[in-house]
Amino acid sequence: MDNQKPVSKHKHIVLTSHPHRSAQKPAIHWGKSDPIERGPIIGTLTNANQRNAIGTHSGSYAVYRALAIASGALQANHRPDLTNTSPVVRIGPHPSWADPDRIISLDPFGAIVGEVYTQFYEQGYDIRPTIAVTKAHINMPELLDEVAKGELQIDGKILKSNGNLVVTKVAIDPVWYLPGIAQRLQVKESDLRRILFQQTGGMFPELVTRPDLHVFLPPIGGITVYVIGDVEAITDPNRLLAVRIHDECNGSDVFGSDICTCRPYLVHGIEVCIQTAQSGGAGVIVYFRKEGRALGEVTKFLVYNARKRQEGGDRADAYFARTECVAGVQDMRFQELMPDVLHWLGITRIDRLVSMSDMKYNAIVNSGIQIVERIAIPEDRIPDDAKVEIAAKQAAGYFTPGEVPDAIALAGIKGRGLEE
Amino acid sequence: MDNQKPVSKHKHIVLTSHPHRSAQKPAIHWGKSDPIERGPIIGTLTNANQRNAIGTHSGSYAVYRALAIASGALQANHRPDLTNTSPVVRIGPHPSWADPDRIISLDPFGAIVGEVYTQFYEQGYDIRPTIAVTKAHINMPELLDEVAKGELQIDGKILKSNGNLVVTKVAIDPVWYLPGIAQRLQVKESDLRRILFQQTGGMFPELVTRPDLHVFLPPIGGITVYVIGDVEAITDPNRLLAVRIHDECNGSDVFGSDICTCRPYLVHGIEVCIQTAQSGGAGVIVYFRKEGRALGEVTKFLVYNARKRQEGGDRADAYFARTECVAGVQDMRFQELMPDVLHWLGITRIDRLVSMSDMKYNAIVNSGIQIVERIAIPEDRIPDDAKVEIAAKQAAGYFTPGEVPDAIALAGIKGRGLEE
Numbered sequence: 001m002d003n004q005k006p007v008s009k010h011k012h013i014v015l016t017s018h019p020h021r022s023a024q025k026p027a028i029h030w031g032k033s034d035p036i037e038r039g040p041i042i043g044t045l046t047n048a049n050q051r052n053a054i055g056t057h058s059g060s061y062a063v064y065r066a067l068a069i070a071s072g073a074l075q076a077n078h079r080p081d082l083t084n085t086s087p088v089v090r091i092g093p094h095p096s097w098a099d100p101d102r103i104i105s106l107d108p109f110g111a112i113v114g115e116v117y118t119q120f121y122e123q124g125y126d127i128r129p130t131i132a133v134t135k136a137h138i139n140m141p142e143l144l145d146e147v148a149k150g151e152l153q154i155d156g157k158i159l160k161s162n163g164n165l166v167v168t169k170v171a172i173d174p175v176w177y178l179p180g181i182a183q184r185l186q187v188k189e190s191d192l193r194r195i196l197f198q199q200t201g202g203m204f205p206e207l208v209t210r211p212d213l214h215v216f217l218p219p220i221g222g223i224t225v226y227v228i229g230d231v232e233a234i235t236d237p238n239r240l241l242a243v244r245i246h247d248e249c250n251g252s253d254v255f256g257s258d259i260c261t262c263r264p265y266l267v268h269g270i271e272v273c274i275q276t277a278q279s280g281g282a283g284v285i286v287y288f289r290k291e292g293r294a295l296g297e298v299t300k301f302l303v304y305n306a307r308k309r310q311e312g313g314d315r316a317d318a319y320f321a322r323t324e325c326v327a328g329v330q331d332m333r334f335q336e337l338m339p340d341v342l343h344w345l346g347i348t349r350i351d352r353l354v355s356m357s358d359m360k361y362n363a364i365v366n367s368g369i370q371i372v373e374r375i376a377i378p379e380d381r382i383p384d385d386a387k388v389e390i391a392a393k394q395a396a397g398y399f400t401p402g403e404v405p406d407a408i409a410l411a412g413i414k415g416r417g418l419e420e
Numbered sequence: 421m422d423n424q425k426p427v428s429k430h431k432h433i434v435l436t437s438h439p440h441r442s443a444q445k446p447a448i449h450w451g452k453s454d455p456i457e458r459g460p461i462i463g464t465l466t467n468a469n470q471r472n473a474i475g476t477h478s479g480s481y482a483v484y485r486a487l488a489i490a491s492g493a494l495q496a497n498h499r500p501d502l503t504n505t506s507p508v509v510r511i512g513p514h515p516s517w518a519d520p521d522r523i524i525s526l527d528p529f530g531a532i533v534g535e536v537y538t539q540f541y542e543q544g545y546d547i548r549p550t551i552a553v554t555k556a557h558i559n560m561p562e563l564l565d566e567v568a569k570g571e572l573q574i575d576g577k578i579l580k581s582n583g584n585l586v587v588t589k590v591a592i593d594p595v596w597y598l599p600g601i602a603q604r605l606q607v608k609e610s611d612l613r614r615i616l617f618q619q620t621g622g623m624f625p626e627l628v629t630r631p632d633l634h635v636f637l638p639p640i641g642g643i644t645v646y647v648i649g650d651v652e653a654i655t656d657p658n659r660l661l662a663v664r665i666h667d668e669c670n671g672s673d674v675f676g677s678d679i680c681t682c683r684p685y686l687v688h689g690i691e692v693c694i695q696t697a698q699s700g701g702a703g704v705i706v707y708f709r710k711e712g713r714a715l716g717e718v719t720k721f722l723v724y725n726a727r728k729r730q731e732g733g734d735r736a737d738a739y740f741a742r743t744e745c746v747a748g749v750q751d752m753r754f755q756e757l758m759p760d761v762l763h764w765l766g767i768t769r770i771d772r773l774v775s776m777s778d779m780k781y782n783a784i785v786n787s788g789i790q791i792v793e794r795i796a797i798p799e800d801r802i803p804d805d806a807k808v809e810i811a812a813k814q815a816a817g818y819f820t821p822g823e824v825p826d827a828i829a830l831a832g833i834k835g836r837g838l839e840e
Contacts, residue, residue, distance in 0.1 A: 328498030
């Protein structure tokens, strides 16, 4: 334990801070259209007096930031130099930004804090962007295959001859307005706060000790949005809009595991977005960090084993039961919070929703967005071993343009064994 | 706020629990080879008296679990039914499991708790697996392209004719032994605990109030391991082993963004693993959830904008400077903790390390693992816009079989503009 590095000098520990009159802490009035009236959301740790939120920035990466400070690699008082970082494309403001019920899990002004809160920066406030907007070229090998098959056309502007796809992309960190989250989930705010505290093993006592703080920056993964085509088309009622909401599945999205349809469906979603953009509309892919239905990958792999090993092997008629045995629920994704990002983009109508999920469909429609058409994954894109998943979901209420499998059909749809 | 659902009844809030004599809380003796002597790690919330760790299971997905309970979808006292979930392939025990310094960021017994702690389960303890081991077929379209080019061979067993690759895969949640983490980072444990508490915005007061609890389950993303070929070959000194350590980059890994080499290098790593496995050895891909050098994607996109907009455009000679301006550090990945998973697999020698990172190389070698050869990404796999990144890294100490670019060369390597 020699060679210890110098660490930050503030050794005074405040275990549970209590509200105190601080002229420095700006008030937050959630849902106001004027960003100054709404107030900046401050989760910085460089000046505790400025803080008006529970938790801090960067989701769970705050833990790595703490390690960097503990090891001496980062100064605790570092403030980002935000020169040149502002959004490459302007998104909003949209009428939904001023609706306190419509957006409760992200900060609509999160991308433009440097522009709307200049007077606060001048007074020394440390306000961090929670949204970043950039442009990129992406390239998925499947797209050129579809070009070769004649399913997709190179246009040289949206889709280039080398298969590069021009996109606007947006990273969004979660910002939760707790009264709104409670209302959305139909629980009392005090119950939500208590259970969030207790059922995370005691994360953030402020959830229960600081009812005056209404904004929570939860240490969870965020959202990435890919816009294909003209961003202006998203809100133009005369132009078509395609959308896919995709929840993370690292095993398929990156590695192409054949037990599910995640990557093939994502690729199909991008194709529909390209076609829609090429015809003058726009396409939006929203990628949520909710691995394994927000149960995490350890639980997911435990469920795979239980499915493959159960009597009779992996069967569509027992698909959800095994998840429920291990996790206690079939799904933990809370699609109720999902439409916020669509409202942030100003979406009021989706012409082509590339999803079969009834949970996603219902959440979007219930939030006031019209859905014109739902697009299923084409049959020939479903890997053999993923037929169990798709049939089970169709029987449970997923959208399908074809026949809904009955109990006999379900029992007959089987996956590969573990040792095959 | 009507229609409120019933929620859990335990409304008594313990803000900061203090050590109390509990016959139920098993002691942990980190680094013991006998799992009973080591003691089970218990982060359950179904019985607070059993807990001997700070935090809870499933990383940041604990927040979603709390939402499920708050909304009434999940019973707070649900215990997983672990029937049929045990590992499909046996890994370990290895001598490294009994070395308290070698593995400090995961629980070596995490996959086999159901087997080694039966006596605890019989007494009612709620012990959760932190590791899950399964088998899968994965399919990345690039692999069949390499087959067509003659770079890869179909063998029908490891790589099948439809491009399916047979793998053993392992999901690992973090389990941190705080005295070991402190020693690894060369800081005092009390400083580490204090800064972890303060610099996360006050997550887990137990870090400072409960020095008797030495194990922390941090709410961060975990690790996935893909083993290609015979798992036994990993520890057989007479058989070759290829390894790639890959840190998450969602934009490239999933979507193929051309600003970096992440997916192309990952694919090349898998190819080298296949070739090594086909010649009788094994290959290991380790995937860490450390998006954007563990800075998160919002920071990453802010840096992209700053790089592309700076005077002179995106340049290799200013590559690291822009990250440092925004984030305060060039990198936050803490490769010091990374080799633990290699020791968990029993690795003592890597014949082919598919990585150019000097940080990864040094961390692995310093942890006592021999590296025979380092394999760079082939020139023709580097996307045009990623040449800035590779040149900057080579100049900063990354391994390269070719020439290290000098200052003049660096200044001449430029990326695409934001509007191109």
